[in-house]
Amino acid sequence: MSKKIELKSTGETITFIKSTNETNGKFVETVVTLPAGGEGPPIHKHVLQAEYFEAIEGKLGLVCRDKKIVLLPGQSFIVPANTFHTFYSVDGKEIKLKTVFTPALSIEYLLTEMFKSSNRKNSKAPSSFDACYILWQIRGEYYLKDFPVIIQQFIFPVIALLGKLLGLVKAKSKTE
DSSP states (O other): OOEEEEETTTTEEEEEEEOTTTTTTSOEEEEEEEOTTOBOOOSEEETTOEEEEEEEESOEEEEETTEEEEEOTTOEEEEOTTOOEEEEESSSSOEEEEEEEESOTTHHHHHHHHHHHHHHHTSSSOOHHHHHHHHHHTTTSEEETTSOHHIIIIIHHHHHHHHHHTTOOOSOOTTO
């Protein structure tokens, strides 16, 4: 497959090495390049997915269950499903890492649409309406740590619906 997406404001790239379709939904494999000075995603959890991290180049930092872990090239770590986590460059230099999401679920949709929305805004963050819509499309799979789950389950869908009705949602639906 080898589809590549880029977050233009930061230069972060994600290359999909194995897609959902190629693995019959068993997993998705990516290679992520986080440029010097770049930051990883906000702290989040994949409710039903484990995420495997392997450092390829540079010092990969992980925050998992509020603990910091440093991986050097060739080292790996698995974040269990339903565990808050994020990744970053330990020394601020460019890093390259492999991730594997098991099972695949909607991770390709989530990453692709979030990057597209951020690129439309020329920002690191997607539009609030798009983000709420995307998370509503994959409800129950992914949660952000900075927002109470009840807000994400009940308020985000209202924001998504309002944005859709007002023409402010530009993200595609999961079925498009």
